[in-house]
Structure formats: structure tokens, C-alpha cells
Amino acid sequence: MDDMELEDVAKALVAPSKGILAADESTGTIKKRLDSINTPSTEETRRDYRELLLSTKGAGDFISGVILYDETIRQKATDGRPLTELIKAQGIIPGIKVDKGTKPLAFSDGELVTEGLDGLRERLNEYRELGARFAKWRAVIAIKDGIPSQYCIDVNSHALARYAALCQEAGLVPIVEPEVLMDGDHNIDECYAVTETTLKTVFDELYQQRVVLEQMLLKPNMVISGSDCPEQADVEEVASKTLYCFEQTVPAAVPGIVFLSGGQSEQQATMHLNAMNQMGKFPWEISYSFGRALQASALKTWQGKPENVEAAQAAFHHRAKLTSAARDGEYRPDME
Template identity: 65%
Template sequence: MAMYEQALIDTAKALVAPGKGVLAADESTGTIKKRLDSINVESTEATRQAYRNLLFTTEGAEQFISGVILFEETLFQNADDGTSFARLLADKGVIPGIKVDKGAKPLAGSPEEKVTEGLDGLRDRLGEYREAGARFAKWRAVIDIADDRPSDYCIHVNAHALARYAALCQEAGIVPIVEPEVLMDGANSIERCEAVTDRVLDRVFDELKTQRVLLEGMLLKPNMVIAGKQCPQQAGVEEVADATLRCLRRRVPAAVPGIVFLSGGQSDEVATAHLDAMNKRGPQPWVLSFSYGRALQAPALAAWRGEPDNIPAAQQAYYKRARNNGAAAEGRYSPDMEDAA
């Protein structure tokens, strides 16, 4: 890692440059199929390429997007003009990244919980990804909330895997985005989400320290602290901002340069409002930005519907979400921006 130390620090800082965040376009083949099914478009390599090409060639989006997380297939695909997607992005000043985990599987001994797999062979794969142009990576762990979950066992094995992944990335000169996602699918209160997120982050940073991960050369991608979707008592924007910041300030060392939130199933406008509310509270020890998938892409996908004639409208929808989230990353967002052209 020593030979890459400054490069890791510089890349991590560049990913959280003022007013910029990360586009998560790393949907697995199964997930992108669900997205395309929702607009009645068959998921083929060609349609997946066409959709990613639409996003990556949107004029001006690079003002607000610092990096793009790619799925492995996408990293090795080309744009319509024959340029590799990694080169196309890099030429715009956007840093190419790669999703490296192999997905969440049932946890042995506690099959209702999940553990993320993909460490086997990761060192060799990281070398290939770096050769192809990737400069950062992502690994997602999923933590479910229920009456008897998460177990300490589940939190431990996922934190351990996240730190192993992060250490291997830094060895290869690739910035790890560490993503421990506490899911928002249950009926839990915001207070329960805060308590679980606190436990998870505590264990994750303990493992990162044990495994000698350079905190200055990584980013954290956590959930926001919110009530579960099925909870009858949903918290307001200000309460979410307060709870999330309280939790992060307790557990995330100031050495980490940035926190890029996942949207986790929030609507696009709500995710933007939550990020903005946190940044309106003034400077924090780390930059607060975004690494959104659906919350950046949903309007573009709905506008596109697989029709070439709809590409300009789809790109306009994506540009608008990128612009609004860029503003939220600096605490400059206003709901009025949703009505502006």
C-alpha cells in the first residue's frame, strides 16, 4: 500500500470534491433486469450498454458527478463511438470505479441473515480492474433489522469482510468505498435504526483499524438513519439529519475524507432533501455527499423507456438529479429547484 498511499488519498478526496458525488451504476445483471422490466425493456447486453451509454454521455453531468461505480460487464464495454466506458468517463474528469462483491448470501448458522461473498480471487481481479481503468471500488454488506436481528455474529462477519476487501483494494492502489447498509425495509423506528447503525459502524471501524486500512484513503457509504418503510411513525427531514449526524459523529473517525450516502430506497427528492439538511448544519469532520443509484437514475429510466427518441429527455432528467444532488452536497438545495428547467 505504501507505494500507492498518496494516490489513494488524492483519489478519495477527488471523489468528494465540492458539489460532487458518485453515480452508482453498478446494478448486477439481476438488478438491472428488474429496472428494465419496470419499463418493459428486455435486459440484454445491448440494452444494458445503451442505458449506461445514455447516462455516461449526458453533457455537463461531470460538473456534479466525480465518479461512477460500474458493474464488471460495464467496465469492459464500449460507448457507441467505440471508446471504452472507463476511458470515456476519465476523459470527462470522472473517475471510473468497480463493484467487486459477489452479492449477499444466506449466512451459515443464521440463514435469515446475509453475508456478502467475493473475497476469493479478489486480489487477482483487482489487478485486472486497475488495468482496465478502475481507481476505486465498492463492497456492500446488508444488515437487516427485526426483533431478533441483527445478531452480533452477522455484524462481525460482514465487518470483517468489508475490512478484508478494503485492505486488498488499497494494496492494489484502488480506493475502497466501504458500504455497510442497514436496510430500511422493516417496521423499526428511527431510534432502532440509530442504535443498529451505531453498532455496525463501531464494529466496522474496529475491523478497519485491525486490518491496517488507511482511513485517509477510503470512503464510507452508509445508510441514513431513518425509520423502516413499514413503521407508521416516519421521521421528518430535520429529525433524520440530526439522528444521522449524531450517529456518524460518534463512530466515524475524522481521518475519513468523505461519507457518500446510499439512498436505500428513498425517493429521489427525499434523498436529496436529507443530504441537503445535513450540509445546511455546517461543516462536519468529513465531506458529506452522495453515492446514489435509483435516486439519480429513476427519472431518467422512466423517461427513456428504451426508445432512442427519448434519450434527450432521459439525459435531461438525469442531469437535473445530478445538479440537485450536487447542490445538496453543499447545502444549497431548494425544493424550488425541482420545478426549474
């Protein structure tokens, strides 16, 4: 794993039947998750929860890589081993979130830009020393009255491409994540239009900045109705419009598309992924990089209690197995 070429790492992350676990919630986000089960967010509880996921027996059958947060990549498991060693022992590739989160975009009302390019080269070198073999940077594009502006899409795409180039220079596979948010009452066609424009801009910037497409992965949203849209598109429409959008915008050289779940329920995200994989062969692998859609059941089962660890791991294993089936187009609702 340590001496794999970038192309080999990218391919391994989208190997058949496998996808990526996003366990890179920032300290603020993980606090919200732990609040939901009445568990205080401390360095220890955060470690315990993530160790629970990462040490689940057989997780490596369904999980190819895990995206960690800065705190987690430095932590040790209860047995004293670094968490990265725990991950590698399962045959899973450690990765790291490297952006510094979003801030309001100057001279733009209600739009955000992702920060974190300052000092990134040095951070990437350190993360590689700590065992990471891939990285992730998330840009956020919202749909509301009059937004997104092309200005917002341009600025975020430029930052994504600069990040991706620095990753490849440092020997890490970049996961490029331009997320068009589900929040809002927009319909699926508005999501399609914004996703298409965003992806075209992102790949234009990646080309300008000499990013090697064979050595990266794309982590996009699905083309989907806004969460408050009165008319929700069905599974088939989401799958077909998403794939059509990506056929128009994503070069065949990209090894894989690892979809984010972005606020969908576990079952919803699984059904959409399954429908896409049933629609035929595409130039890229169609896989997953799910956070909540892999973790929700496990978190709810755990409740912060040591006696629930085994049951929570069983819940996580079950969800990962179903998501893996969907990644192969073999999921059925009766498997739930």
C-alpha cells in the first residue's frame, strides 16, 4: 500500500464491490452527531466512535478507503496502535480531509468559498508521513434565488484544482468534491443545470492546472430534487439524469466517481446508487463515498455505550454490505 503508484491507489479505491467511508466530520459536525445520541463530544468519545467503525470485522470486504479528520489520523486505538495501522490491517487505505472549511465569499450574498490552500503543501507532506494515501477537499455550491453565480463556481473550481495539483505533487490521490447542495426547494432540473455547469468548470480548471485525471477521483452530488421540493423525482429519474449529466461532463480518463450521500437517508442513497449501476457500463467506476448513509444506523445503535459496540458494528457491517451490493447493482429492498 505504501509504495503503490497514484493510479493504482485511485483504482484500488474504486475496486469492484467497494467504496469509501467518509469519517472526516469536523469537530463541530461530529459534536452534532454525538449530541443526537446524548453523548458528550470529547477527544476520547470521538476516538471511540471512529475506532468502532474502523475495527468492525470484515469492513475491508466493502470499504476500500476511509477519509479521516486531522485529529483522527493522529490518534491511537485503545490497544495503543495508531488508528491508521488499524485501518491498514483491514486492507483499507487511509485518507485525509485537508480543506479548512467554508467561509462567506467576498462580494457575494449567501455564497461560500472553501479555505485551506495556505500551507497546504507542507500539510500534505506531513499527512503522507502519517500514512495517508489520498486526500479530500470539498467545495459547496448552493441553489437559491439568483445563486450560484459563475463567480462562486469559478473561485471554488480554481481552489479544487490547485488542491488537486498539490496532492499529486505530494504523492496523494486527490478526491475532488464539488457538492451542489440538496438544501432548498429547487427541482431536479435546476440541480441538473447547476451540476453540469459546475463540473464543466471544475474539469476546465483541472486541465489548466495540469492535474492527471487518471490519478484522481471525483466525489460529486447526485442530480436530485431539493430537500424541500414538493415534487420529488423518483429513483429512476435521479439515476438517469445523474448519469446523463456525468456523460456530458466527466472525461473517461477519470477512474471513478464516488458519490456523496449529501443528506439522503441510508436507504435512499443505496437505491439511487443501485439504479445507476444497473443502467449499464460506463467509462468510470460508479461507487460511493458516504458519511451519514453508512454511519446513521451504527451511531443510533451505539448510543455512546461500551456494551452496544458489538451491535453497532453489526449495524455498520450490514449497511456497508448493502451499499456494496448497490455499488454492484445487486441491491434489493428486501435485503434491508
